[in-house]
Amino acid sequence: MKAPRAFRSLLLFSLLVTSTVCYKIYSSFGNRTFITFHGKEMSVNGRISDIDTLRTCPEFNNKFKLSKNAIIVPYPFNFFGIKKGFRIVSVRTKTLDNMVSTDEKVLWQRKSRTNLRPYILQKVFSKTLINELKITYHDDFPAMGSVLRSHSVEKIYFRLVLPRNAGRPKEIFDLSACKKLNMLATAYYPGDPLAWREGTTTYLGLKMRRGIVAVDPEVIPLKTRVFVPGYGYGFAGDTGSAIIGRRIDLGVNDAAEEKEWMHKRVRVYLLDKTGTW
Numbered sequence: 001m002k003a004p005r006a007f008r009s010l011l012l013f014s015l016l017v018t019s020t021v022c023y024k025i026y027s028s029f030g031n032r033t034f035i036t037f038h039g040k041e042m043s044v045n046g047r048i049s050d051i052d053t054l055r056t057c058p059e060f061n062n063k064f065k066l067s068k069n070a071i072i073v074p075y076p077f078n079f080f081g082i083k084k085g086f087r088i089v090s091v092r093t094k095t096l097d098n099m100v101s102t103d104e105k106v107l108w109q110r111k112s113r114t115n116l117r118p119y120i121l122q123k124v125f126s127k128t129l130i131n132e133l134k135i136t137y138h139d140d141f142p143a144m145g146s147v148l149r150s151h152s153v154e155k156i157y158f159r160l161v162l163p164r165n166a167g168r169p170k171e172i173f174d175l176s177a178c179k180k181l182n183m184l185a186t187a188y189y190p191g192d193p194l195a196w197r198e199g200t201t202t203y204l205g206l207k208m209r210r211g212i213v214a215v216d217p218e219v220i221p222l223k224t225r226v227f228v229p230g231y232g233y234g235f236a237g238d239t240g241s242a243i244i245g246r247r248i249d250l251g252v253n254d255a256a257e258e259k260e261w262m263h264k265r266v267r268v269y270l271l272d273k274t275g276t277w
Contacts, residue, residue: 039085091136121161124243125154125155127152133146156175160175160271184259185228186247203237210253212234235277
């Protein structure tokens with residue numbers, strides 16, 4: 001009979017210790033609310049279950065500043081009803097335009113093969129459907145979105161199309177989006193006695209031909225592809241002692257064509273800078 005009594009005494013002692021530990025755990029956690037904010041966890045006295053009550057809690061407000069649009073998300077687990085709390089989520093909204101689709105129609109076009117490579121000048125009508133979106137972020141991560149309104153934008157613009165050539169892919173340049181320079185034009189031609197090396201070889205070592213243009217590299221970098229209305233496609237492959245500032249010397253076929261461009265005001269569209277035309 002002694003063994004069972006000892007066992008019962010040990011069992012009662014174990015139950016007493018367990019109860020004491022459970023009571024201390026409950027005393028520690030039961031009347032406190034645990035809060036996670038910006039990755040940091042803290043606990044405050046009392047049971048807090050809504051954001052308005054939290055805003056009036058001095059224990060929290062002494063350490064953190066709560067945004068106006070903050071919300072609370074309860075913990076998915078609570079340690080058997082003892083550790084209760086929530087995570088604070090910062091909420092912000094942002095509106096942005098999202099381009100849905102664009103329909104384009106070519107109103108007219110003109111093809112040319114006169115300068116360096118074939119190109120197509122087009123006048124285009126475009127209609128773009130745009131959705132204005134409202135995005136809601138939770139802690140800087142997109143949580144939900146909605147369409148506030150839809151509208152369309154119409155425009156007519158000119159574009160330059162460079163067809164596939166010598167293994168290079170087709171390229172399209174919206175001239176309305178290109179940098180534009182108003183410049184004073186002159187012209188020179190192969191064999192021009194007033195040109196450097198008699199107008200046969202350019203500064204970059206290229207053979208002089210229609211489409212090669214001389215520029216001031218401080219204004220238009222060498223190896224820049226350009227478009228000049230009335231003249232066409234060009235490549236900045238030369239310089240000149242008199243070509244300073246907003247001056248451009250257009251490569252033409254002969255002396256007769258040279259006279260057509262002498263001291264003429266032109267608008268130059270800068271397409272891009274590349275190794276070759």
